[in-house]
Amino acid sequence: MISYQNTAKEIREKKPTIAILPIGSTEQHGAHLPTSTDTVISSKIAEEVAKRMDAYLLPTLPYSTCREHDGKMGSFSLKSQTLYCVIEDIFEAAKRQGIKTLVIMLGHGGIFISNPVVRELNANNPDMQVIKVDLVQFFTSNELNDILECKNNLHACEYETSLMYQFDEEHVHPEEIVDCVPDVPRDYLNYAPIFRYSPAGVWGMPSLASKEKGAKIFEVMVQKSIDYINDVLKINRERDFYHE
Ligand SMILES: [Zn+2]
8 A cells, every 4th residue: 555645756666556535524523523523534444445455545635515514613614616626636636647546435425516526537537437435325234234223324423423432532522422313304404504403413323332333334334445446447347338
């Protein structure tokens, strides 16, 4: 594995072809988790994925889109169009350096601009592959279902709190935990901040979280991410109609 902590000479000698860009968020996570939660989670999972895939780890982007958390201190959202341009710019720089595959790993579930930017970059660059790994996509997997007792995890929940016990326990405040499973579906976050549906700014049951669950969730998320990346690469290589 090579990363942004290496020198330019070391990176050049390694000739990386696959780069991983973790994207987090800086936003409120209830009273018990730090605003760095999504950035910490995406960084830790991306680092382990990069190690196991011998990939090039880029620094984590600590800002993304989180308008659903407006109204509490500590939340900083980019505009969707700003984030689109940031991802596009990083892709173009990676392309100039010979990267063939750029994986964007999303540690925050509300990055909806990721779909159009990934589609556009792939359509315009058939010799490259941009892969989006949205950690939320694994929430309904059997492996995660076996670990999590609450089946409605979205924000500062059993899933995120367990991972933060595992990664950064000194910044978790269990005495401040409030459970709240809103009585509306997730898409209501398109209409108003989370506080309208959950005054605590929590979506799930963090009281069920534990460090032991965090270790198991970490392993599942790392393996699911690697399997997903390898599947996308394998299937697109086998069905390469651009070069027929
Ligand atoms: Zn989060």
